[in-house]
Amino acid sequence: MSESARGGALPWAALAPTLDALPPASPPLRVRGRDVGVHGGAVMAIVNRTTDSFFPGARHADDDVALAAVERAIHDGAEIIDVGGVRAGVGPDVSPAEEIDRVAPFVARLRAELGDAIVLSVDTWRAEVADAVADAGADLLNDTWAGADPHLVEVAGRRGLAVVVSHTGGLPPRTDPRDVRFDLPADAPAGTDPLDAVVHDVVTTLAAGAARAVACGVDPLGVLVDPTHDFGKRTVDSLRLVRRTPALVALGYPVLMALSRKDFVGETLDLPVDERLEGTLAATALAAWGGARVFRAHDVRATRRTLDMVAAIRGDLPPRAAVRGL
Structure with a gap:
């Protein structure tokens, strides 16, 4: 039994090494010269202009309903509004013209009514849609399909926008993963966990995508790297990427986590989409502790409170009303 367990004093020298275990955080996202998510990270609220999003609560095809959702998200603490015009997964075809019609006028309305206080993001993989928004x-292009249209990042650089660089395991847009496998590199040390093969693949892909974005003229702090949970991945891969958040932070770019109510949460807990909030918030807390900066979320208020609690534990934010014991 240790001295401390017997009631004796624990030497400071034995305690001190445990005090430096705080993972570093990724830098804030920079959008048009303004830093976002400086204190406690940023919430990116999901507002989809579709009728078939996988989570019914994010379906806002009607303009007034969508505007009300935006206003509610801002009230609940969102700093970024992410507008989508096409379901990410398998579904009916949506032409570029129809996608533009769904999102561009709405973005223009938001910009006119909200001014520059909120960052406006558009979830698209198409360069022509990027130009229109x-x-x-728009301030940010959320390319969830890993440069499937190589010209999208060129639009971001040319127009002075921030951009999301993602990882989909090479899948084309709007396809589901099948027979997913990641292999460890030949130079991996003996004994490396095979599940870390996905971490190597993601980090390598994101590093290359981020470098291309910078080469196209995007501010390095405007490159938001996203491991893209579920896309081209098994549930065990997505879980490992939450655990290895510090490896993503080590790339040096702001890190985005899009975890909200995804299938990896549902499969882990064997729950349908409308019962995945607690699992989402658990993953959010761990990723925030690991240093991720931006969190794409359906449940803005719950996510904001989770991030603030983690930030206070990390020492990045003070408690708001600390009077106990004073």
Whole structure:
């Protein structure tokens, strides 16, 4: 039994090494010269202009309903609004023209009514849509399909926008993963956990994508790297990427986590989409502790409170009303 367990004093020298275990955080996202998520990270609220999003609560095809959702998200603590015009997964075809019609006028309306206080993001993989929403006032292009259209990142650089660089395991847009496998590199040390093969693949892919974005003219702090949970991955892969958040932070770019109510949460807990909030928040807390900076979420208020609690534990934010014991 140790001295401390017997009631004796624990030598400071034995305690001190445990005090430096705080993982570093990724830098804040920079959008048009403004830093976002400086204290406690940022919430990116999901507002989809579709009728078939996998989570019914994110379906806001009607303009007034969508605007109310945006206003509610801002009230609940969102700093970024992510507008989507096409379901990410398998579904009916949506032409570029229809996607533009769903998102560009709405982005223009938001910009006119909200000014520059909120960052406006558009979830698209198409360069022509990117150009249209840039005209409408978008600040950020959320390319969840890993550069499937190689010209999208060129639009971001040319128009002065921030951009999300993602990882999909090489899948084309709107396809589901099948027979997923990641192999460890030949130079991996003996004894490396085979599940860390996905971490190597993601980090390598994101590093290359981020470098291309910078080469295209995107501010390095405007490159938001996203491991893209579920896309091209098994549930065990997505769980490992939450655990290895510090490896993503080590790339030196702001890190995005899009965890909200995803299938890896559902499969882990064997729960349908409408019962995945607690699992989402658990993963959010761990990723925030690991240093991720931006969190794409359906449940803005719960996510904001989770991030603030983690930030206070990390020492990044003070308690708001600390009077106990004073």
